[in-house]
Amino acid sequence: MIRILIAEDQKLVLGALTALLRLEPDVEVVGSAGDGRAALALCEQLIPDIVLTDIEMPLMTGLELAQALAGKKLACRVVVVTTFARSGYLRRAMEAGVRGYLLKDAPVDALAAAIRTVHGGGRAIAPELALESWSSGADPLTERERQVLRLAGEGRSSGEIARQVHLSEGTVRNYLSEAISKLGAGNRVEAYRMARDAGWL
Numbered sequence: 001m002i003r004i005l006i007a008e009d010q011k012l013v014l015g016a017l018t019a020l021l022r023l024e025p026d027v028e029v030v031g032s033a034g035d036g037r038a039a040l041a042l043c044e045q046l047i048p049d050i051v052l053t054d055i056e057m058p059l060m061t062g063l064e065l066a067q068a069l070a071g072k073k074l075a076c077r078v079v080v081v082t083t084f085a086r087s088g089y090l091r092r093a094m095e096a097g098v099r100g101y102l103l104k105d106a107p108v109d110a111l112a113a114a115i116r117t118v119h120g121g122g123r124a125i126a127p128e129l130a131l132e133s134w135s136s137g138a139d140p141l142t143e144r145e146r147q148v149l150r151l152a153g154e155g156r157s158s159g160e161i162a163r164q165v166h167l168s169e170g171t172v173r174n175y176l177s178e179a180i181s182k183l184g185a186g187n188r189v190e191a192y193r194m195a196r197d198a199g200w201l
Contacts, residue, residue, distance in 0.1 A: 002119045005046060005076070006032045007039035007053040007065060013104070017052065017081070020108050027115065036060025040068050043076050049119055055082045055089060063089070066096040077118050081111065088139055088199025090125070100124040139200045145179040148172050150201050153192030 004027055008014040014032055021027050030046050033039035037059040043051060051069065053062035060068070066078040079100030080093050093101050099118040102111060103126055114124030141149070144165075151161045158176070162169040176188050185191035195201050 001028045002026055002050060002115060003028050003030045003046070003048045004050045004052055004115065005030055005039065005042055005048040007034075007036060007051060007057060007062065008032070008081075009034045009054065009057045013054075021052075021112070021115075024112050027112070034058070036062060036065040036068075039065055043069060043074055044072070047074065048076055050115055051076045051078045052081055052115070053078060055080060055084055055093075063092055063096050063098075066093065066098050070097040079114060079118055079124065081106075084199060088195075090199070091139060092199070102126050139198070140182040141179055141195060141200055145175050145182075146195070146201055148175045149179045149188070149192050149195055152176060152188045153196065153201070 004021060006014060006017055006021075006029060008017060011034070014034070018029050018032060021029050030048050031042045033042050035058040036053070039051065039053065040060065051065070053065055055062040062078075062080055062082070066080075069076050069078060077099045078097065079102065080098050081102050081104055082089070083104050090101050100114045100123065102114055102124065106126065117124045147165060148161050151164060156164070158169050158172045162172045165172070176191075179195070180188060180191045183191045183194045185194055192201070
């Protein structure tokens with residue numbers, strides 16, 4: 001049996017995924033979590049074969065979850081199932097060690113096939129995303145620029161960001177300025193929107 005843990009913050013989607021996967025004869029759903037941090041704790045406890053995760057979740061994103069699993073050397077393979085058809089997300093997912101990347105509108109048999117492929121040691125990437133990813137530009141942002149830009153996009157001031165990430169206000173302004181410059185944006189709000197739309201946040 002392929003033991004699966006599902007990380008998904010939308011209860012309706014979580015319930016649907018769980019119910020559909022339980023119909024597969026070789027799949028066992030061993031746990032579920034509504035945020036990335038809870039999913040990480042469950043992975044450490046249950047050691048599933050596959051972690052099926054969304055990208056945008058509270059407390060820890062699916063990409064941060066994949067990075068954390070890799071850092072802890074847990075033998076869980078990660079498959080992302082998301083609504084975001086953004087090449088930047090796919091690139092970052094691959095860098096984080098994700099083995100599968102599918103869209104939520106994929107048919108159930110495609111998801112089951114992807115799970116089996118990843119469990120067998122292969123990769124399963126939605127073909128339309130793979131093509132777009134390698135034809136688009138690379139993410140120009142550093143991890144710190146991404147962090148402060150994401151917080152700025154939530155409407156936080158430079159002072160609030162500085163307190164949250166434990167940097168000086170001047171350093172935060174420098175990171176924001178660099179991000180704005182790299183993206184060719186007019187201000188932090190525009191830079192946030194551009195980076196979000198490209199899948200770099």
